[in-house]
Amino acid sequence: MxxxxxxxxxxxxxxxxxxxxxxxxxxxxxxxxxxxxxxxxxxxxxxxxxxxxxxxxxxxxxxxxxxxxxxxxxxxxxxxxxxxxxxxxxxxxxxxxxxxxxxxxxxxxxxxxxxxxxxxxxxxxxxxxxxxxxxxxxxxxxxxxxxxxxxxxxxxxxxxxxxxxxxxxxxxxxxxxxxxxxxxxxxxxxxxxxxxxxxxxxxxxxxxxxxxxxxxxxxxxxxxxxxxxxxxxxxxxxxGDDLHIEKSMGVGAPGDDSLSLEGVSVSPGGAFAIALHSIDLTLRAGEITGIAGVAGNGQDELVDLINGELAPDAGKLLLDGRDMTAEGVLARRRAGLATVHADRLGRGSIGAMSLTENRLLTAYVTDSDAHGFLHWRPLTERTRELIQNYQVKASGPDDTAASLSGGNLQKFIIGREIAQAPKVLVCFYPTWGVDVGSANRIHVELARLRDEGTAILILTEDLDELYLLCDRVGAICGGQLSPLKPGHEVSMETLGQWMAGTFSAPQTQGVQNAH
Amino acid sequence: MRIEARPTPSPTMRYLSPLLALGLTLITGAAIFSALGKAPLASLHAFFIEPVSTVYGLSELFVKVTPLLLCATGLTLCFRAKVWNIGAEGQFVFGALIAGAVSLQLADHQGFWVLPVVIASGVLAGMAWAGIAALLLTRFRAHEILTTIMLNYIAIQLLLWSVHGPLKSPSGYNFPESELFSPQTLLPTLWGQYRVTIAIFIALLMLAVVWTVLNRTLLGYQTRVMGENRQAARFAGFNGNRLIWVLLLFSGGMAGMAGVSEVNGPVGQLTTNLALGYGYTAIIIVFMGRMHPLGVLLASLLLGLTYLGGENAQMTLGLPKSITGVFQGLLLFFLLACDFLISHRIVLTPMRGHRPSNTSTREVTSS
Missing domain, CATH: 3.40.50.300 (P-loop containing nucleotide triphosphate hydrolases)
Incomplete structure (x- = not known):
């Protein structure tokens, strides 16, 4: 050659x-x-x-x-x-x-x-x-x-x-x-x-x-x-030399059940969408649960389902013990659910709008200055605090979301959700496309939120992130969820097999996965 | 010279584009006039300056601006959410028709309540007409552009049927017109012999309301988010259907009010030619005014002038009245063309003296 x-x-x-x-x-x-x-x-x-x-x-x-x-x-x-x-x-x-x-x-x-x-x-x-x-x-x-x-x-x-x-x-x-x-x-x-x-x-x-x-x-x-x-x-x-990376994230102290999915199934919404098959998933307060998986195996559907954008065909969703299967996004957010979507600019923010307006995108649910009339001065002030607290590199609350780098925007979005003190936080690809320094900062913040008693769900392709943060791990493949087990009990090989769809799922025998 | 995408849309071009479009429209207009054998500058003068060179002319400008601004104010809110209500024309006509019918019913009633009832009936009729589109959109996902356009034709046919049939004046020598409305059902004029009515103040007030809603309320914020990114709005839990209802009902109500302002204002009766295209012109106004209340006000003055100019050109130059449509069309055409420069720019590249012979000039696009 x-x-x-x-x-x-x-x-x-x-x-x-x-x-x-x-x-x-x-x-x-x-x-x-x-x-x-x-x-x-x-x-x-x-x-x-x-x-x-x-x-x-x-x-x-x-x-x-x-x-x-x-x-x-x-x-x-x-x-x-x-x-x-x-x-x-x-x-x-x-x-x-x-x-x-x-x-x-x-x-x-x-x-x-x-x-x-x-x-x-x-x-x-x-x-x-x-x-x-x-x-x-x-x-x-x-x-x-x-x-x-x-x-x-x-x-x-x-x-x-x-x-x-x-x-x-x-x-x-x-x-x-x-x-x-x-x-x-x-x-x-x-x-x-x-x-x-x-x-x-x-x-x-x-x-x-x-x-x-x-x-x-x-x-x-x-x-x-x-x-x-x-x-x-x-x-x-x-x-560079000056970057300090926090290596240990500690472990969670599981408390009560915060969010439970019981036998939830969804039929595919489009030609290339994935069906979810009888998903059972329980998130506990003060614990981080991680789900690995190759993109396009039902993660989008699972996140939409928990967030309230996708209605299940069967099964129940309980939030803090309350049946919220039929409730929409707003009701679930009011009940303490927060979601960080993988699609930062497509769903998590509006590129052409200022950071103050982007904070409002989900903060409108809890912020008392955003009911009916908007009081821009306190809203801007709170955005300024958010930018400072999460070390977002931006010149101020008037910057547009599109002008921020991926890592900075992600810090901003995660900070926005954490600031609302959620009971349950779903993070879909929390550090995808994020630089190492920002990713570490996000991990530290998530661990802190866990210690404050929030139930956290992480969906990621990054196995290092999964083992670093999560108390219990599992995988999703072809719309089916593997068992969830403590991270130290699941070897990389086992997890790899789970990601490829090899796990016993007693309630779903005979369901063929596409891959 | 080549055209390339800008890294970010240019805010300067956003505001320069309407002015550029106006300039190009004037140049093209002059060319059309001279092709028709008229002196171009004198013709432009007759079209754009002469009509407003007297106090009466100015007052007539505001007669035209009133329905235009009312329609455009409603559409501004709608279009900010990218809810494309093309049906202001039909909502205008249906509002005028119902307000007219109510006016005829109340011809013999006196009292301070008569005019408010007439206005309310027109506004509610406009809302109802837009509500049909809202229902079709939220219930069956029928696209609002198609349904509102089709409803325009239905409304106009309803008007024609009414003035040829049930509402035709018995004393009108069989002309397709209603009786003249009684004075107590008409909107008061501002002063003297001028035809401007108090509806111009309603238009200005509502414009201020729209400005406040857009900038100072959660509803306006959600409207803007819907327009920027529907997926984000859905993700954040905004009630999209409710928003669509609110916006379409509001713009329908405003168009209905515009119908009232026309039929219970300068016209004073129902006729077959109420639909002068104000609802369509309002679309041009909203785009020309950059969907900003202040811009919409300025653009409505300009587009109002094209109506007056057309009438004047008819009288002094002997040109057909359709010259109004030509100017409006040119304006929209050039505006859309110039808007391309918001996202793109023209780069002048110097001639390259020596290029390797094996280099092709084909542009490569990234996959």
Whole structure:
């Protein structure tokens, strides 16, 4: 695979600025043939921009790109593909209603795949060669996220590939699937294909990658051989020296039942929605319960159901002993429920409105200055306090929500809910897309709220977060909930099996899960 | 030169866009006049300046502004929540029809209560007409744009049937008109021979009310949130259906009031040509005024002028009255076009002297 070059890819002084932020600042990096190279950094460090520059999606303001020892100007993704690059984006670019073969055909020029039947055969043979078995005739919406990722990878492997770029590929996988992916990548590398692997999970980088380049604030802050470097050293390069991370969150002291779901079932609301099957879940005061799971396995439905946006077909929901199955969002909020949604800008806030107005989005339920007439002065004052207490980086209550970074907005939203002293708090992906410092701050706040006697439910894909915070853990798969057990009794392997749907669910025998 | 998306919408362009649209409308208007063989500047003068160069002309401007502003005030609240009530025209007509029918019924009654009853009947009729759309939307998810437009035609047909049938004046030589309303059912005029009625004050008062509701009440806040992000409103537990009812009933009531202001004001009877498009023009006003009460006031003056200008152009230039519609259409067309510049900008790129020969100029879009 064109292994004559001494450097597969070299970046010299790559710079890219967007209005108001410098995404990449004189980035230098070299990737050798057959090397698995990690690109590590926090959210917002400029990793994704750099990837897009390499793949020709974004044009750099300055700098050179050297491809196989020759300076090259990448015109666009199609050109990058012709040169031998492939990229697997974090959000897959697949059409849900088409088959695997059709999806791959759309990506390739006609002359390259000939006929759909020949393409189908090639998909099968590539799948066999790399242990990436997928059924080419299945429709994409019937595939699990892990399988969809395989389609994306196979798509790249159909060409003569020399560099495969993967943007946080493990974020959506179960532990078992991660192991499998690592094997595939090692095989590819041994055949001379270079791999650029974006991640912020340091352990993964240390076991898989030959080299690592660390970015912070758009700049390269270091480069190392991960196997010979400790996670602490890498994380210092990622975060800077001055960051203090609280490692222990303590344990909860479970009290009375605060929220109970008893045999709750929901039929799917749309073509790609998930049904919930007879969910039993009890949250206790002063305890954090965590549910792991790969995205799209019923988490959205579960959160909507608890929040009161989705009415169950069967079963009961009790809040503090009161049957609130038929009550809506407002009644449940009045009874002490608070929800932090994963979709921060889509549901948790209004981008174009000020922080004061965004605080009001849920605070209107409890704030006495928001009944009928709005008294802006005290409302603004309370927003100012919120910004201070939760160390939100904003110039003031008049900033719009859209102007805040993901981490800061999340601190603001969680602070807004905590300030209402909820009895039950549901956090859907509490630290998704949040920088490490802010995530830690959020974890500390959640632990404090637990100590004050709030029942907390966390849904997350981040298993480190799950084990760090949660007193009881479980997993959701295909709309079914695994048993919930104390965290120290559930090994990573068991949890991985639960995430893949292998658990005994006595009341739901015979219910097939989609994955 | 190329067009690219702005990182954030430009607040300056938001307010500049209506002025730019006005400028382009004037230029295009002048071109149309000269194509018709009229002196462009003199024609524009006849259209925009002459009608308001006398006190009587100014008072006539406010006669036009009254129904426009009433309709637009109601729509402002609706549109802020992205509830697209296109039916102010039908609510206006139905309000006028019912208020007219009540006025005819009360022709022989005296007393201070007569006028309030007439006004209330028109307002309630407008609310009822909008309420049909609200019911269809909240109960059956029938889109309000379609239902309100269709209800416009129904209302106009009802008016035509009434003045050709049950409400036709027996002494009207078989013309499709009602009897003239009795004086006690008419809105008092402000002074002298001018036709402006007290309804202009109702319009201004309601505009102030809308401003207060939008900025100082939870209802107004929830309205704005609905317009910005319905999912967030739902997530936060706002009662979306109740809000839709409140907004549609309010705007229907305002359009009904506009109907009263016209039929129990300058017109004074029910006729077949009550529907002059005020309800549609009010939509242009709300967009032109950036859905802000003050902007709506200014825009209603401008759009009111297009009615007067059209009438004057008919008299002095011998042009058809449809010139009013042409100007309103141009204004909306250019406004929508200029609004594109709120989210996008034009970038002038200098000519590149030397580009590598293998570089194509194709723009790449991110996936």
């Amino acid at each position: 064109g292994a004559t070059a001494s450097r597969r890819l070299e970046l010299v002084g790559i710079a890219k600025a967007y209005p108001g932020c410098i995404a990449n600042d004189r980035v230098e990096m070299t990737v050798k043939p057959g090397e698995i190279h990690a690109l590590v950094g926090e959210n917002g460090a400029g990793k994704s921009t750099l990837m897009k520059i390499i793949y020709g999606v974004v044009k750099p303001d300055a700098g050179q790109l050297i491809w196989n020892d020759r300076e090259t100007l990448i015109e666009g993704p199609a050109h990058a593909r012709r040169l031998g690059m492939g990229m697997v984006f974090q959000h897959f670019s697949l059409f849900q209603t088409l088959t695997v073969t059709e999806n791959i055909a759309l990506y390739l020029p006609r002359q390259e795949y000939g006929s759909l039947r020949r393409l189908r055969d090639r998909i099968l043979s590539v799948g066999e060669a790399y242990g990436l078995d997928i059924n080419p005739d299945r429709h994409v919406h019937t595939l699990s996220v892990g399988e969809q990722q395989r389609v994306e990878i196979v798509r790249c492997l159909l060409q003569e590939i020399q560099l495969l770029i993967l943007d946080e590929p493990t974020a959506v996988l179960t532990p078992g699937e991660v192991t499998h992916l690592v094997k595939v990548l090692k095989q590819l590398a041994s055949e001379g294909c270079s791999i650029l692997f974006i991640s912020h999970k340091l352990e993964e980088v240390r076991t898989l990658c030959d080299r690592a380049t660390i970015l912070r604030g758009g700049r390269v802050t270091g480069s190392c051989t991960p196997a010979e470097t400790t996670s602490e050293q890498i994380s210092r390069m990622m975060l």
